[in-house]
Amino acid sequence: MTTIQFLPPSLDFVNKLVEVVWDHLTLPVVLALVAGILIVDICGLYILLLLVTHTPRPETESEKEYITVTSDGTKKGGIKLPDMLDENVFPEVLMSVVVPAYNEALRIEMMLDEAVEFLNSEFPRDGEKKKLGNGTANGGVNGSAHGVEDWGRRKGWEIIIVDDGSKDATTDVVVEWMRKRVKKGEVKEGDLRIVHLERNRGKGGAVAHGMRHIRGQYAVFADADGATKFSDLRTLLSRLQAIESTRVSPTTPPYDEHHGIAVGSRAHMVNSSAVVARSWYRNLLMYGFHTFLHVIGIQKIKDTQCGFKLFTRDTARLVFWESHCEGWIFDIECLLVAEEERVGVEEVSVTWHEVEGTKMNLVWDSVRMAWDLVVLRAAYGIGVYGGIRRAWRKGNGKARQM
Structure with missing residues (x-):
């Protein structure tokens, strides 16, 4: 056996140690060492992943309540929000709109003007909800949602503004806006609900919070800056209904779940003046981000980050x-869960324009997004994320055990 040459006399014991090890280095020993190293590495990586993954803080009691404006213009707060994770809470309106808002006092009114005008024309409140069957929680007829009401006959809409711990007067601006619209009869009490988070969560956290308290059969989240034309929701809904699928829930008794996502997309605008005119480094980061997504396996959706996505109620649940990602890449977590649950996803071109006043720090947030993507993909890949949902899907738990 070759020994280590040129060692000083004081280190001769190293050669003697090498000789002893070499004499005992048989194939079974080598295989055992390799297996041991792999096990230690995997366990180490798993523990490291547990340390770097993100667990959102629980909702506080005040965050489970909303503010609205009554018919006489009075601001009214402390009203309990519905819990969508409760299987006995059924949809009350056709469309829910969730708007995450952080320091949006200067931009949110224009978005609300456009949104309410469209929602009133597209999803009017005319007609009462028609009761079918015996009105019990399950076992309904004609494709009913949890067996209570005809899935296709709900009317009306709601907007949930999630004030993500704003430091400006976002909530006050929305309240004043609502007072004017209530007086004109364009908005009724409870149509627009303001939820104020005690501490900033991030866009993803604000969207997730709002989505967990919707009343709608369908739910869309939209940015407060109004960058996307709200009337495109009509196309998203049409395309979603075209791919919407039904499966049986694992509850006892079971009910029909309705699943699908329509993803607003700006991919068709990649060569438009709105994109080309942007600074070179913004476009460089955009192309780099898309390349990175492709490398880690997210290849079906061309534009994952457009802030205009429509879900069926059961898919939103x-x-x-x-959901764990409370930052900018929460959209990708939505798509990963949809892929795991085999939910149909349709990408739909939308009208979009650049709006000044972004809250994103391009360099720092790009680095953070890249890191979060790696953690997210790894966490779902080895099962660190998604355990409660998967247990429920197997019939081993209920939504209330969130």
Whole structure:
């Protein structure tokens, strides 16, 4: 056996140690060492992943309540929000709109003007909800949602503004805006609900919070800056209904779940003046981000980050049940869960324009997004994320055990 040459006399024991090891280095020993090293490495990586993964803080009691404006213009707060994770809470309106808002006092009114005008024309409140069957929680007829009401006959809409711990007067601005619209009869009490988070969560955390308290059969989240034309929701809903699928829930007794996502997309605008005119480093980061997504396996959706995505109620429950990403890449977590649950996803071109006043720090947030993507992909890949949802899907738990 070759020994280590040129060792000083004081280190001769190293050669003697090498000789002893070499004499005992048989194939079974080598295989055992390799297996041991692999096990230690895997356990170490798993523990490291547990340390770096993110667990959102629990909702506080005040965050489970909302503010609205009554018919006489009075601001009214402390009203309990519905819990979408409760299987006995059924949808009351056709469309819910969740708007995450952080320091949006200067931009949110224009978005609300456009949104309410469209919602009133597209999803009017005319007609009462028609009761079918015996009105019990399950076992309904004609494709009913949890067996209570005809899935296709709900009317009306709601907007949930999630004030993500704003430091400006975002909530006050929305309240004043609502007072004017209530007086004109354009908005009724409870149509627009303001939820104030005690501490900033991030865009993803604000969206997830709002989605967990919707009343709608469908739910869309939209940015407060109004960058996307709200009337495109009509196309998203049409395309979603075209791919919407039904499966049986694991509850006792079971009910029909309705699943699908329509993803607003700006991919068709990649060569438009709105994109080309942007600074070179913003476009460089955009292309780099898309390349990175492709490398880690997210290849079906061309534009994952457009802030305009529509969900069926049951899909929103699964996607936002235990969502972990509270930052900018929460959209990708939505798509990963949809892929795991085999939910149909349709990408739909939308009208979009650049709006000044972004809250994103391009360099720092790009680095953070890259890191979060790696952690997210690894956490779902080895099962660190999604355990509660998967247990429920197997019939081993209930939504209330969130």
